Amino acid sequence: MRIAIIGAGLAGLSAACHLARSGHQITVYEASDAPGGRAGTVGGDYIIDNGPTVLTMVELVEEAVSAAGSRLSDLVELIRVDPAYRAFFSDGRTHDGEGSIAVYADTEAMRDEIKLLAGEKEADAYLRFVAHLARLYEVEFPNFIDRNFNSPLSVLRPPGSFYSLLRLRGFSRLDKVVSSYFKDDRLRRIFSFQALYAGLSPLKALGIYAVIAYMDSVKGVWFPRGGMNQVPRAMEAAAAAAGVRFEYGARVERLVTSGGMIRGIELSARRFVDADVVIATPDRPLFDQAALPNRRIPARLRYAEYSPSAFLMLLGTKESSPPAFAHHNIFFGKPWKESFEALLDRRELMRDPSVLVSLPTITDPTLAPEGKGIVYALEPxxxxxxxxxxxxxxxxxxxxxxxxxxxxxxxxxxxxxxTETTIDPLDWLDRGMALGTPFSVSHRFFQSGPFRAANQDPRYSNLLWAGSSTVPGVGIPMVLTSGKLAAQRILEAGGRS
Ligand SMILES: Cc1cc2nc3c(=O)[nH]c(=O)nc-3n(C[C@H](O)[C@H](O)[C@H](O)COP(=O)(O)OP(=O)(O)OC[C@H]3O[C@@H](n4cnc5c(N)ncnc54)[C@H](O)[C@@H]3O)c2cc1C
Known part of the structure; x- marks a missing residue:
């Protein structure tokens, strides 16, 4: 069978790795000249990531690379980032006098840090909170995230898992769940801000989104030596070693259809390539509208609500990174509720925004010329x-x-x-991202799991989708899983050839 994968971002690469040894003939068509997509870099004297900086759940990268028959550690060196973050509060009220607290993935180290910050009771509450997150993750990951759904009702199956999620307050409000463990306002922020990664206000998100805090603050954060783009490069190398072909500078303009099936793809320069199955990973709905101009896009995408976007400032500096900071730093603005109302309800800039500042040269100084540094700042x-x-x-x-x-x-x-580069929503739109956001359709409940646009296209049985706009959603762990889920549909339907 000839399988065409459109896009060499992490979703397309994951699909390619999971299919690489199936015996099918697989080609990845990528519009740009390198793998990675959103997990890319601005090159030059400074190697600066211009997408994700927080790598979690490395076992999902390992799983994809080993499905293709390679070992991740042979392809890229992953460095544990510890502390995972340093959180700064604008009023300077912390034990270190600097207004900051380190967020360690090591539970005992984090317990000690919380004890210094907020006392014994909050430190004990942290242990109970981690146990809650672990149980939530065990139920949610296999049943709600790493899973193909064939209908919204499938969320009720197996019935035990749905009721376990209910019991674990997965459908209660996240801030209520987090506040039931912590009295300290700073800890409430540290363990709920991650809802923003899913495009949601931590004050309105459901308890199921606490798993994001588990993935970074408890399971830990990693950084590939050489920058985040080394992850897609490793995955490309693994897939290529197993026989997957890659074509770069190959923009797919149209999906060629006849008789209710996809017959192939049309590349720019009017080149046609036959395909028995297509996995498309570009951002929907823009790609869908352009590639299938005569078909209406599915209603779940037509009326979807999109996540906020990001303003990025990427600096190569003449000075090294100041030692008071960690690799990842979150500077919380003073207002909390008011900030989310501005960003998500009124859709304005936050007056005093919370900002992620990543200083990757703290972990890997070779990213910049000797003695120099990199500053990556992201404002929602x-x-x-x-x-x-x-x-x-x-x-x-x-x-x-x-x-x-x-x-x-x-x-x-x-x-x-x-050196300075800035990227704002108009730039994301230029890169083909609907409504100028790289975070796609938001994760409100009725746009998650079985309610999100499915990876099996409802119009063409041999067209599958992977990436942020389909299941399970946005972020590296999610899109790696999306590539695997699309691959699974092919392997389950056609078997191994
Ligand atoms: C600023 C920023 C910060 C982020 N931070 C984090 C983070 O810290 N942690 C985390 O887990 N996630 C983070 N994310 C999210 C994560 O990066 C994305 O969810 C993920 O990389 C998306 O991968 P993808 O393969 O779905 O899409 P993409 O990476 O966009 O891949 C799609 C590919 O398709 C190609 N393509 C598009 N159209 C065509 C066409 N017509 N023909 C051929 N090829 C085409 C594109 O060039 C691209 O390479 C961040 C994203 C951004 C932008």
């Missing part, structure tokens, strides 16, 4: 359905970010900047 901002006029306001957003970086001491002075 509204997507293009919001009220920001990016053409006119991007300059102010940039200036405000530079001011903050200086105020926090991450950057001594703008004259220390050697």
């Amino acid at each position: 901002v509204p997507n293009l359905a919001g009220k920001v006029d990016w053409l006119n306001e991007r300059g102010q957003v940039r200036a405000a970010m530079l001011d903050r970086l200086q105020k926090w001491g991450v950057l001594s002075d703008p004259s220390a900047i050697a």
Whole structure:
């Protein structure tokens, strides 16, 4: 069977690895000239990631690479990032006098840190919270995330798992669950802000999204030597070694159909390639509309609600990273509820935003010339359905970010900047991402699990989808799983050839 995979991002690479040894003839068509997609880099003297910086659940990368017959450790060196984060609070109220707390994945180290910050009771509550997260993860991952659904009712099967999720307060509000363990407002923030990764307010998300905190703050965070793009490069190498073909600079313009089936793909330059099955990973619905212009996109995507977007500032600096910081730093703005109302309800810029600042040269100094550093700052901002006029306001957003970086001491002075790149929602739109957000359709309950646009296309039985806009969703662990789930559908339907 000839299988065409469109896109060499993490979803397409995962599908390629999981199918690599099936005996089918597999080709990956990628529009750009390198693997990685959103997990890419800005090259030059400084190797700066311009997408994900927090690598969790490395076992999913290992699983894909070993499905293709390779060993991950032979292809890339993964370094444990410990602490996973350092969280900074604007009022400076912490035991270290710097206004910060380290978030360790090691449970005992984290318990000690919480004891110093907030006392014995909160430290004991942390142990109970971790036990809760572990139980939630055990039920949720196999039954709600790592699973193909054939109908919304499948969420009720097996019945035991659904009731376990109910009992674990998976359908209660996340902030209520977290607050039932912690009285300290700073700890409540640290263990609930991750809902934003799913495009949700931590104050409105359901308890099931606590698993994101489990994936990073408890299971731990890793960084590949050489930058995040080394992960897709390792996966590409594993798939290629098992016989998968890769074509770069190969933009798929259209899916060729006849008789209710996909017959192949049309690349730019009017080149046609036959395919028996297609796995498409570009962002929907823009790709869907362009590639199948005569078909309406499924209703779940037509009326979908999208996640907020991100403003990125990527700096190569003439100075090394200041030692007071960790690799990943979260600077919490003072307001909490008001910030999420601004971002998600009113769709405005947050007045005093929480910002992720990643300083990867703390873990891997070779990413920058000797003695120099990298600053990656990410501010959540509204997507293009919001009220920001990016053409006119991007300059102010940039200036405000530079001011903050200086105020926090991450950057001594703008004259220390050697290279600068900024990416805002208009840039994400230029890269083919609907509503200018790289975080796709949000994860509110009726856009998650069996309610999210399915990976089996309802119009063509030999068209499958993988990536952020289908199941299970957004983020590296999710899109790796999405590639595996699409591959599983093929292996289960056609068997191994
Ligand atoms: C700024 C930012 C920060 C993030 N932070 C994190 C994080 O810390 N942790 C985390 O887990 N996740 C994070 N994410 C999310 C994560 O990066 C994405 O969910 C994931 O990389 C998406 O992978 P994908 O394969 O689904 O899509 P993509 O990476 O977009 O891959 C799709 C591929 O298809 C190609 N393509 C598109 N159209 C065509 C076409 N017509 N023909 C051929 N090829 C085409 C594209 O070039 C691309 O290579 C972040 C994302 C961004 C942007």
